[in-house]
Amino acid sequence: METNDLGFVASLLFVLVPAVFLIVLYIQTNSRQG
Template sequence: MIQYYQNASPPPEFTVSPFPSPWDYIPSYYEKKEVMEVNILAFIATALFILVPTAFLLIIYVKTASQND
């Protein structure tokens, strides 16, 4: 258990921030406080754009690293 001195201030609370959140500038989020919708096709396209080249390069690396020269 942590004991504080009598004159010491308690630790700061990080729930309140003096800086505005980037979410405060989005009108639909500010009014409704709802999570934004995600376009599923864009999500799939982005995932494939990252995963396919990564898998291709990983296969090439494993194939060349396993060769005994």
């Protein structure tokens, strides 16, 4: 099976971008409460 680099990068970004956004949001709410 031939791997598509563009598809791999796209799926990686598709997973990483919301994850980073949620982590930043989580840290901000924690620093506000703490």
